[in-house]
Amino acid sequence: MHYQLYYWTGLQGRGEFVRLALEDAGADYTDVAREQGDEVMQSFLEGQQAGARPFAPPFLKAGRLVIAQVANILHYLGPPLALVPESESRRWQALQLQMTLTDLVAEVHDTHHPVASALYYEDQQAEAKRRAEDLRANRLPKFLGYFEQVIEQAGGRHPLREHSYVDLSLFQVMTGLEYMFPKRMRTLSKDLPLLQGLKERVAQRPNIAAYLASERRVAFNTNGIFRHYPELDAA
Amino acid sequence: MHYQLYYWTGLQGRGEFVRLALEDAGADYTDVAREQGDEVMQSFLEGQQAGARPFAPPFLKAGRLVIAQVANILHYLGPPLALVPESESRRWQALQLQMTLTDLVAEVHDTHHPVASALYYEDQQAEAKRRAEDLRANRLPKFLGYFEQVIEQAGGRHPLREHSYVDLSLFQVMTGLEYMFPKRMRTLSKDLPLLQGLKERVAQRPNIAAYLASERRVAFNTNGIFRHYPELDAA
Structure with missing residues (x-):
């Protein structure tokens, strides 16, 4: 196909x-x-x-x-690309985890755009500062702690016990958050060894490593979801 | 089951x-x-x-x-409750439409909680007023106009040409928005005749009518997602 x-x-x-x-x-x-x-x-x-x-x-x-x-x-x-387990119950779980990542991604986006997607960041910077405080203090530890525990309960390497599209999305979320909030993620990562390990193993998968080194991988920037605005970060 | x-x-x-x-x-x-x-x-x-x-x-x-x-x-x-079409492609479409409703519901929630879920509405009222302006002016017409057009292109009665869980969720979103934004929805509804018709037909389904009249249906209130704060509404 x-x-x-x-x-x-x-x-x-x-x-x-x-x-x-x-x-x-x-x-x-x-x-x-x-x-x-x-x-x-x-x-x-x-x-x-x-x-x-x-x-x-x-x-x-x-x-x-x-x-x-x-x-x-x-x-x-997932099934045609062999990126989800065979078992039905694990496929439901994969979709559930992916939807939870969708929720996190929406919250991350709305951190720099808490008032309106259609307005510039500069026009909602005060609101963004308040929202970023809450994301850093409450929401990131809650979401990432959840995924860390899911990996732990599945044996420590993959949330679904084997490689899946959820691993790839967790890699993207972790690298995106590290770009957006370098200070905060340095602190939080101490308690997220399994997510760190997963992220590093995904980066080393041959096709992913080749992709990340290619021109097809656009660099993180301040047009995307994960945006580095230093004033929104803190340890 | x-x-x-x-x-x-x-x-x-x-x-x-x-x-x-x-x-x-x-x-x-x-x-x-x-x-x-x-x-x-x-x-x-x-x-x-x-x-x-x-x-x-x-x-x-x-x-x-x-x-x-x-x-x-x-x-x-969907399949065991006969609330989704048989065809595979329509099942993908049902899930896609439901995820789009999930996005809308998150935006509606964040309208009264644009800074933090953990804070009271009263502690983020100024930000909520700005966000509500954008939701009323841009996001509601965009989302609801999309669903109106999807129903139109499917023959005018159901987004998936037959009854499905998406109809039930659209009913819930429309009644919730009418509770939350009575003035704005009165204006917008003039351009949403198919969504209005769908909402009314769902309310008249025997099991739904019985449910809505029962004590099991909790009334809309200001603890839920759809909250009526008059200061956030306008025609």
Whole structure:
């Protein structure tokens, strides 16, 4: 199967969770907007294409199927790309963990945009400072502590006892948070040895290592979800 | 199958999306915390029970399976409760639409809690006013306009051409928003005739009508996701 990924150019964003799965599996895919420009997504978003209408990128075209929402796309790609366990109950758990990561990603995004996505960060900086305090103090320890314990209860290496798309997404979240909050993550990571180990092992997977070293991996920047604004960070 | 639903007592919250599916299908279920108190969820949340550990309520126990995250629970319940179409591609679309509703629900929640879930509304009222302006002006028209168009393209009655759990969740979102933003929804609803029609038809389904008239349906209140604070509303 040839896959077509549609996502905004110039940032990692939510598309990166899908890209990591396609890259890790060595899948045959085109990153369509990078070849043809962001405009190519417009007719899908306006409902002028066949298949389910996406609310927002990323979306994936696989044959006639159009599928949107990161956790949904990964749930779809998991079996053909061998990125999810065989057992039904573990597939439900994978989707559950991925949806919990979706929640965390939304909270991280809203930390620099607590008032409105449509406004500049600079126009909501005061609110962002308050929200970042809460994220650093309460929400990050709660979410990351949860994932640490899930890995621990599954034997210490993978949340699902074997490699899966959830590992790849946890890698992305950990590296993104380390870029966004270097001081805070230095403190928190002392209590997250299993997440640290997982992150390092994912980075060393041959296809992921090759991808991270390639030009296809856009650097973290202040257009994405994980944005480094020093005034929002503290140990 | 006997289902056990676990969710906070005293509010509709995210549990209501699952409750509506169980009620509509006439499923055999226990609303466990309502019988035994909220403490009964603690051992699941702390990872001391068998099965996947939930990050937060609601979660559902079905035999040995423990499953959390609203969209995941509905994706699981859809086939046995006959609340999702048979076709694979429509099941992907159902999950995609439900995840988009999850995003909307998170944005609605964060409108009254833009800084921190752990703080009182009164301690983030200024930020909430700014965020509510954006939700009313931009986000609600965008989300609801999307669902209106999805229903239109599917023939005008159901987003998936037949009754599904997505209809029930759209009913809940529309009634919740009408409670939270009566003025704004009166304006917006003029352009949402299909969502209005869907909402009214769901309310008249026999099992749903009986449920809404029962004591099991907790009234909307200012502990839930949809909260009526008059200062956050405007036409």
